[in-house]
Amino acid sequence: MARLSTGISKLDKKLQGGYPAGESILITGEPGTGKTILGIQFLHQACVEGKKCMMIATEETPEKILLHAKMLGFDLEPFFENDCFSVMRVLEMRTSYTGISTDGLYDTSSMHLDDLNNLTHLIEDDVEVIVVDNIGTFSIGTELRAFRDKLETLTYLLSVQKMTSLLMMDGTAHELTHRIAEYSTYGTIKLMVKENPYTGKMERFMHIPKMRGTEISLDPIIYDITDEGIKLSISQGKKD
Secondary structure (H helix, E strand, O other): OOEEOOOOHHHHHHOOOOEEOOOEEEEEEOOOOOHHHHHHHHHHHHHHOOOOEEEEEOOOOHHHHHHHHHHOOOOOHHHHHOOOEEEEEOOOOOOOOOOEOOOOOEOOOOOOOOOHHHHHHHOOOOOOEEEEEOHHHHHOOOOHHHHHHHHHHHHHHHHHOOOEEEEEEEHHHHHHOOOOHHHHOOEEEEEEEEEOOOOOOEEEEEEEEEEOOOOOOOOOEEEEEEOOEEEEEEEOOEEO
16 A cells, blocks of 8 residues: 655654555644644655645634744745645635635635535645645534535545545544544544653643554554654653
């Protein structure tokens, strides 16, 4: 199975080389667990490897995303300027789409974006890597069955087009939708903050309960958020 590097060497090893190519992976976690950073590192690595990438942002502005990435040492601006990386703005629901503006960002004015299914119509055919941050926004005011059906349609269409995607979902929306998103995606990575029973300290943990076609350990992985992005623990107290 072909893999795409996560942008984190130790996580690549945990996943037998990276995320399964052409599949959708669900990333869940509460605010502050590093979901967006995980997406940024993946996008940057894919851009470096020459893949055309896109972020669909429901919360942050493109300017903030580019600034955040640059502060972490993952400068996406050169790829943005060369049209290898684009950002679609979906900050408000029930807005619409016209095309790409002169500043290279996606504008909105004729297609409703409160429907997950419409997103695929806005993605250029040559895009290979996508990060949606976050799909929890699309569950607001949507019946549970309808949300699952739309998410399954989205992941199917992305897979048919051989696009590798990370679908971020905040922990609250994930629980309110009874975690049904896990059934619609190829794999799931959960980010969490909890007390380490061995140290008695609050630490960040990464759990990979599902990744099809991949031998994974169910043991939680300690990680940290540094000024150079997410770093996984090799052992207690040591990060890489």
